[in-house]
Amino acid sequence: MEILKVEDLRFAYPGEKTDTLDKISFSVDAGEFICLCGPTGCGKSTLLRLLKKELQPRGDIRGRILFNDKDISEDEYDTSSAIGFVMQSPDEQIVTDTVWHELAFGLENIGMKREKIALKIAEIASYFGISSWYDKKVSELSGGQKQILNLAAVMVMSPDVLILDEPTSQLDPIAASDFIATVKKLNREFSLTVIITEHRLEDVIPISDRVMVLKQGEILCFGDPDDVVSKIRETSDLISAMPSAVQLYHAVGGKGKCPLDVRDGRNFIEKNFLPSSVSLPTDKYIHADDVALEMNKVFFRYSKQMPDVLDLMSLKVYSGETYFILGSNGSGKTTALGIASGIYTPYSGKVKVFGKNVRDYKNNSLYKNCLAYLPQDVETVFLENTVGEELKDAMEEARELPFDVDRLLSKHPYDLSGGEKQLVALAKVLSQKPQILLLDEPTKGIDAASKRRLAEIIKALKNRGITVVAVTHDVDFAAMTADRCGMFFRGRIVSENTTREFFSDNDFYTTAVNRMTRDYYSMAVTVSDCAELCMKNIREEGTVK
């Protein structure tokens, strides 16, 4: 049964001549799981918001949007509970201070009776397994828990359609998979219609019924996932957001059915390529003699009563090296970076930057021509009302970065996209002319294209001799970028190695490509590694020639 139908929808923001959305027509059946993808700025978010009456942006809307065969623009048609909407940021979507109040909020708004609200909350809390949070303050929850709460607070209104606008982009991979799994469960168990956009499509594409690709405000294609992903060959911007199996399929010029997840990807490889024990030739690891950043047996805790966050942490990063610290959320990675950058002082142990104790850098000399730090929340860098003012002393750096900064100069920093915001902040930080750059979770909240661009920037910085130390839980990004990686667990680095060895040694904490090629090829970590190996071992009877 058709639940949502969009007929010849066009939309233009006020004061803009070109339409952001053009001739959009499609329909969605009840119970479908639809994934909407496309490069940043293609109009995904605008389209999603147009479907939700209360969130429609101001501007010129033409065409019709029918929900259950009724035009949603009719004044008396209230779809606030029938269409649920979950947004990106876990923190800002929460309205009230306690979990119970947050769950009740929507039901209060639609004027539901108290007894009924109590019942609904009991149901939803039990279903989501969050009864034990009931009395908690929302500030005590983790990012993933907050997002689950946001989902529950929308689901409590029993919507027919659930719209999710990049719901996991601020979460770590574990929390993101949990979240997507919950959405899938809702879709399967209640035949809830789901329309979702995501930066990371690894988990989403395989469970979607249909995929829609938008490009410059138009529908490029809309159909079965394996069909759609095999069509988007030419637009490489989209490819990098796809699951690794899809990327591999395109990289080796695959034909026929496109694999979507690791299992299919493995089958695809086995069917088309021969196993091999010969690994790719690797450059021997050589490092400079001088140590850029050294942490020696560092202990740290935030207050006397709290447990140690860093516990015998030692680390040596050589000059000119790109070093990634990987680990799960809340393990203390960010704190480690805070110690390295002199924000916090350890209670025991030594931290040296270029051989000199961090404490001996007086009067900010550490932050001039020496060390710079790009935080996870890049908004903390911005002070001014326009990008131009923000970059007053950093224009030189900004022009070196691969983006069109002039177009942005008159904009407010908060009006930029995630990727642009990050580049502006990076330019500003680089104007300190650092020899060491510290990056905290640099891929959080940015799309695949920006990620790729960031990887190139880091490589360019390396070529200029700048040492880069980053913490992340994005294994694909680390595999693409790092010279060496360290695994951070319980307050210290438990293992470290050059990137390729590091990921091939890990069984669980590794890239999808590595999991796909386990015991088939050795040391294939990135899509390009694997493609290269595949092309050397083509199976005669396979479809790839």
Add this chain to the structure above:
Amino acid sequence: MIVINNSGLRRVLRITVPFVIIPLTVFLGTFIVPQKSYLFVSFAVTVMALILFISGFDRKKTGSRRLVISSVMTALCIIGRFIPVFKPITALTVITGIHIGGESGFLVGALAALISNFFSGQGPWTPFQMLAWGLIGLFAGLLSPFLKRSRWIIVAYGTVTGMIFSLIMDVWTVLWGGGFSAELYLAAVVAAIPHTVVYSLSNMIFLIILSKPFGEKLERIKLKYGV
């Protein structure tokens, strides 16, 4: 809700409280019970006036954006004690009143007083502070076309209302200290001079520093999101 969920009852209260109950309390307090009752009268009248103002605002529909801005400003009042001793409550209340309106100004002032007393201690003074700060915000909203003319008018308004606030709180101190008398009041005012000076000074400084950038930020938000 059991107490006043009924809109009819709410309406009745809205009329009887200002026109019947408050005058009656004052009358009873001053003429029937002979001693000390001004203490109780002042307390009761304040509480009732506060309830009246707050529930009066409830009739008007407020958009979610305006509500969010009010809560953000309230939270900033509490978080903004970044310079020791100095509190930005008056300054932020005034700024909110001017740019977002009297209603928001009242809510921010009153709620900031309530929440800030969670940290510094609730007491019988809480309702007085809530009403006083609320009114500073309300009047800032009502006078906003005049206040918007110059930053210095805003600074003057904040400083003067802050001083009046202190002087009124001194009346209250004296009332609690054993009955009103001119000497006692004078003594209280003199004793409170350091506090009043710090308080006025902090209002002045905060308004000088904050009124322009905060005004810009709030105006941008209003423009961008059509509040």
Add this chain to the structure above:
Amino acid sequence: MRTFKDSNPIAVTLYFLFVTGITMFLFDPILNGISFLGALIFSLVCGDGRDNKKHLLCLVLFVATALINPLVSHNGVTVLFFINDNPITLESLLYGCSNAFMLVSVLYWFSCFSCLMDSDKLLYVFGSFSPKAALVFSMALRYIPLFGDRSKKIRATQKTMGLYKDGNILDMIRGRVREFSIMTTWALEKGIITADSMSARGYGQGRRTRFTNFRFYLCDVILLILSSVLAVFVIMSAVKHDFVFYPAIVAPKMSLISVIGYVSYGVLVLIPTINEWKEEIRWRYLRSKI
């Protein structure tokens, strides 16, 4: 089995209004004394009695208020001694003491009250007057820890951007203002997401209802009725007689009515304490059976 602590917050609030209202409204040293004892006992029972700083503060306040009256007011006939040719009278000293009792007991009652009421309960009481104010209150409480967290992040970032010089106060203040400014922009810009999230969940569509976790149980109703009946007794008996300080102290004669009044007030101020004790005993008894 519900203690006073767990009673319906509206019943609790009204109870506190009765008790403090009577203390403020009726100026009778005996009532003030009863009120003070009740408040002191309850503050020891309900757990915030260990706060020695509070007791000290109250003591200082008590002495100050008790002494300031005889120094300023020279009414009364029984002169005790002279200071700078001004008579210090027994009456005005006692008046001051009585007043000090009143002040300190109100303070104790308030501290007990804020000890019992957390933000959820306050929200519930508040919300009965204005759901809107209650919502803003709840949202502000949500924002405070969020903003606190952010200001830490901002400070860390700005530190690495060379914002602070070592040990320069002016520089520190300038830095703090800058941080506050960043935080405000952040809060306001991101606040729009909150507003969207509210609208998306139907805020502003119609009349809101209010969900609470509190109900009126029989014992709350009993508490409410009991305390209002006792309060009426106290007031009725107290209006009948006057305690006169000036020019000479004239204590009203003890009559049946006044005794009823005092006893009623005594019971009223002890309700919470008795309730806590009762539950404590019942729980012990129950535990011995388990």
